[in-house]
Amino acid sequence: MKPVIEISGLHKSYxxxxxxxxxxxxxxxxxxxxxxxxxxxxxxxxxxxLEGFRAADSGVVSVxxxxxxxxxxxxxxxxxxxxxxxxxxxDTDDLSALExxxxxxxxxxxxxxxxxxxxxxxxxDKSNNRARALSGGQRRRLDVALGIVGNPELLxxxxxxxxxDPEARRAFWQLIKQLRDxxxxxxxxxxxxxxxxxxxxxVAVMNNGEIIEISTPAxxxxxxxxxAIITWREDGVIKSAESDAPTQYxxxxxxxxxxxxxxxxxxxxxxxxxxxxxxxISGMGExx
Amino acid sequence: xxxxxxxxxxxxxxxxxxxxxxxxxxRESVVFTLLFPLILLAIFGxxxxxxxxxxxxxxxxxxxxxxxxALVNTGFQQIAIYIPIERDNGALKxxxxxxxxxxxYFIGKAILVTFSMLIQVVLLLAAGVAFxxxxxxxxxxxxxxxxxxxxxxxxxxxxxxVAFSSVPKTARGAxxxxxxxxxxxxxxxGVFFVFTDLPQWMQQIAAIFPLKWLTQGMRSxxxxxxxxxxxxxxxxxxxxxxxxxxxxLVVGTALAIRTFKWDRD
Numbered sequence: 130m131k132p133v134i135e136i137s138g139l140h141k142s143y144x145x146x147x148x149x150x151x152x153x154x155x156x157x158x159x160x161x162x163x164x165x166x167x168x169x170x171x172x173x174x175x176x177x178x179l180e181g182f183r184a185a186d187s188g189v190v191s192v193x194x195x196x197x198x199x200x201x202x203x204x205x206x207x208x209x210x211x212x213x214x215x216x217x218x219x220d221t222d223d224l225s226a227l228e229x230x231x232x233x234x235x236x237x238x239x240x241x242x243x244x245x246x247x248x249x250x251x252x253x254d255k256s257n258n259r260a261r262a263l264s265g266g267q268r269r270r271l272d273v274a275l276g277i278v279g280n281p282e283l284l285x286x287x288x289x290x291x292x293x294d295p296e297a298r299r300a301f302w303q304l305i306k307q308l309r310d311x312x313x314x315x316x317x318x319x320x321x322x323x324x325x326x327x328x329x330x331x332v333a334v335m336n337n338g339e340i341i342e343i344s345t346p347a348x349x350x351x352x353x354x355x356x357a358i359i360t361w362r363e364d365g366v367i368k369s370a371e372s373d374a375p376t377q378y379x380x381x382x383x384x385x386x387x388x389x390x391x392x393x394x395x396x397x398x399x400x401x402x403x404x405x406x407x408x409x410i411s412g413m414g415e416x417x
Numbered sequence: 418x419x420x421x422x423x424x425x426x427x428x429x430x431x432x433x434x435x436x437x438x439x440x441x442x443x444r445e446s447v448v449f450t451l452l453f454p455l456i457l458l459a460i461f462g463x464x465x466x467x468x469x470x471x472x473x474x475x476x477x478x479x480x481x482x483x484x485x486x487a488l489v490n491t492g493f494q495q496i497a498i499y500i501p502i503e504r505d506n507g508a509l510k511x512x513x514x515x516x517x518x519x520x521x522y523f524i525g526k527a528i529l530v531t532f533s534m535l536i537q538v539v540l541l542l543a544a545g546v547a548f549x550x551x552x553x554x555x556x557x558x559x560x561x562x563x564x565x566x567x568x569x570x571x572x573x574x575x576x577x578x579v580a581f582s583s584v585p586k587t588a589r590g591a592x593x594x595x596x597x598x599x600x601x602x603x604x605x606x607g608v609f610f611v612f613t614d615l616p617q618w619m620q621q622i623a624a625i626f627p628l629k630w631l632t633q634g635m636r637s638x639x640x641x642x643x644x645x646x647x648x649x650x651x652x653x654x655x656x657x658x659x660x661x662x663x664x665x666l667v668v669g670t671a672l673a674i675r676t677f678k679w680d681r682d
Contacts, residue, residue, distance in 0.1 A: 180514060182680065205422055205516040213514035220508030223442040224435070235431050236517045238422050259442075279515070 130157035133283055133314045134179060139188035141174050148174040150338040152188070158282075161305065161315040163325040166335035167408055172318050173287075175335070179316065180213055180285055193283060209238055212281030214272050216288055219260075221271065226263070227256040230274050237279035249307075250274045251300055265292030270301065283314045290324060302327050322401040332400075334407050341407050350403035358398070362391040422516055429524025432517075436529035450491060450533050454483055455544055461609065462549040469611060470647065473640055476549035481639040482608035483541050485631035488570035489599055491534040496526060496578025497585070497595045504681060505588035513679040523579070530575045538567070551639070559638050562655060566634040569662045573627055573669060580672035602628045613647060620649065627665045630658040 134156035141149040149171040156162045166172045177183045178190060181197035181204070190197055195207045221229040230247060234240035247256045250270040255263060260271055269292060276284060286305070290298045305328055309315055319325055325332050326346045333343045334350075347353055357375035360367055361382065372378040375395055382390055440446050458479065465475040503509050512522060545551030554560060581598075585591035603609060605623040612620065612632070623629040637645070637653035645652045 182510070182513070205518060208514065208516040209422055211514075213511075215507060215510060215514070218507030218511055220503060220506045220511060223439045228435075228438070232431060232435050233515065235423060235428060236515045238516075275511070 130159075132156065133158045133193060134316070135189070135191045136175075136179075137189050139175070139178065139190060140186045141171075141178065141183065142186055147338050149178075149185075152335075152338070152340055154333060154340065154343070156314065156316060158314050159309060159312050160330040161309050161317060161328050163317045163319060163329035163332040164335060165319070165322070165325055165332055165404060170335040171338040172335055176285060176287065176316065176318055180211070181208070209279065210282045212276040212279055212284040214276035214284070214286045214289055217265075217269065217291070218272065221275075222261040223259065225257050225259055226252050226271050226274070229260060229271065230278050233275045234278045239280050240278050241280050243278060246274045246278050249277070249304060251297075251304075266290075266294060266297040269293065270297075273301075273304070277308065277313075281313060283316070284308065286315060286317045286319075288319055289317070290319070290321065298324070322399070322404055326400045334404060336408055346400050349400065350398075350407050352398055352400070352403045355398045355403070357395055359393070359395050361393045367392070425518040425520040426524065428517055428521035430528065432521055432525025433528025433532075436525045437532050440529060440533065446495075450495060451536055451540065454487060454490065454537055455540055458483055458541060458544055458549070462545075470641075470644055472552075473644055474550060475611075476545065477551050477639060478611060478636065479608075480541060480545040480549070480551045481635040482603075482606075482632045484538055484639075485566075485570065485606075485628060485635045486599075486603055486608050487534055487537040487541060488567070488574045488631055489602070489628055491537055492530050492571050492574030493578040493581065494595055494599045495530065495533065496575055497581040498591045500579065500582035501585040501591035502588040504582075504678065509679045510681075526579075527575060530571055534567075534571050554638055562634065563638045565659070566631060566638070569659065569666070570627070570631045570634075573662050573666045574631075576666065576669040576673055577627070580669050580676060583676040583678050602626055605629070606632050608632055613649060627662055630654075630661050634658045 132155045134154070136155075137153045139149055139152040140147070152171070152175060164172050164176065174183065178185050179192050179197060181192075181199070184198050193207065193210055195203070197207075199207055224232070226247060227243060230243040234243050234246075244253070244256070247253050250273050252263075252267060252270055252274065255267060260268060263271060269289065273286070273289060276286075289305075290301055293301060302324070305315060305317075309330075315328075317325070317328060329346055331343060331345055332349060334341045342349060344350075354373075356371040356373045358369060358371055359375055359378055359382070360369040362368070370378065379390075379395065382393075440450075458476075461479050462476040465479070467475050469475060469478055500509075542551070542553070546553060554563070581595065585594045602623070605615070605619045606612070606626070606629040607615065607623070608628070612623075612629070615623075620629075633648065633654065636648075637655060642653075648654070
């Protein structure tokens with residue numbers, strides 16, 4: 130697979146605070162790569178360095194084969210290949226969705242058709258509404274429309290579904306997968322673990338400026354081999370047990386109850402469970 | 418598939434159109450930029466009906482000052498307030514993430530300033546002539562100076578607006594910081610009062626800044642040449658006016674380039 134982003138030994142400090150400590154990472158073409166981590170983990174700093182908004186203190190960064198700190202005409206040619214969806218903005222309030230997308234399309238050498246982009250993000254019937262009058266989720270989809278109108282090879286999405294209702298999120302995930310299937314590489318930062326699970330081909334968990342682990346959502350934190358959690362009601366209280374042989378455990382339990390086990394659930398640790406334990410462990414002793 | 422990026426000027430013109438569209442959709446900008454100067458003209462023109470010299474009413478003096486102020490309002494004030502707003506609401510960062518050349522952004526702003534400035538000047542002149550008996554100059558040389566002051570004034574005012582735009586840290590603070598600067602300069606520079614009636618220290622402070630010179634330049638256009646003897650040094654100082662504007666242009670450009678920020682932090 131062709132690497133689209135390569136980072137090695139990336140360091141960035143703000144004063145005495147080390148935001149990113151020697152991070153190395155490769156993101157391949159056509160994958161959705163999610164970066165997870167608590168606030169202050171260094172996600173935003175890392176992504177802003179990749180987006181060319183910040184300069185690294187040290188380390189090598191290559192995005193689409195280019196150093197993001199590039200200046201001048203070459204920088205514009207590089208930006209022509211990239212789409213960035215930042216956290217929410219209100220700058221297009223006085224424009225209609227179609228006006229905004231049509232205008233942003235003029236910045237790029239090979240833009241998508243603005244009407245097609247609005248259809249893609251599900252804003253066709255809102256195309257003549259001022260952005261001011263759109264709901265939070267609709268505005269966010271307009272942000273995405275502005276990010277993809279340039280037909281980017283690489284798309285950065287920062288908390289893309291904040292403020293979405295469940296239905297809109299499903300539709301949005303469909304769109305992101307469609308973009309990936311068309312060959313767009315997507316770098317996603319999100320606080321929603323279900324979103325990372327649904328979308329990401331690989332996830333990186335960051336904490337305290339370092340990557341704890343890079344894996345697929347299914348394998349992260351040894352999740353596939355983790356113990357199952359079994360809960361049931363007994364003597365009026367909910368009991369739970371962890372087991373790496375849940376079927377055996379269940380048979381024994383069923384024999385004990387002579388039939389139906391009250392309020393039985395068996396589940397594997399969710400991505401969120403794994404993530405929280407990862408963050409908890411590496412965050413220990415560093416509570417400021 | 419074309420790899421040719423659109424030109425900076427072409428994008429700049431499109432940005433100008435967009436800026437004008439947004440300008441008219443913001444009621445406060447229309448009211449403050451276009452209506453407020455007319456209201457001031459109506460108030461001052463009605464309160465001070467005195468004559469300063471034979472053939473020179475206060476309104477005539479005031480219109481000259483208000484046209485100079487129009488350059489500061491639509492350039493410096495508008496730009497120094499709106500850039501912090503655009504920085505705060507993420508517009509600048511979003512633009513910086515696209516292949517839009519920075520030049521195009523400033524071309525768009527220049528188009529917006531030119532457009533709103535011309536509307537304000539035409540409105541002031543029309544209202545002055547229609548309601549306050551303002552006489553327009555007839556000599557071609559006066560109109561030449563008028564055009565020179567208008568263009569150089571708009572340019573210097575806009576560039577200083579860009580330079581000043583990094584002073585307000587937030588969108589909320591922008592208007593609170595920029596507007597008093599403009600109003601105080603207007604008082605000190607002889608817009609609201611006859612300049613020679615002001616205390617000397619005010620005159621001296623005003624002489625550092627461009628508005629005083631733009632105002633004096635506009636007086637040289639709209640007041641009879643006989644009135645020049647009533648200026649501080651007894652003539653219009655046209656050469657010095659343009660020289661001081663040129664100095665501010667150089668200083669402002671250097672400051673604007675060094676201090677301009679696309680991002681909040």
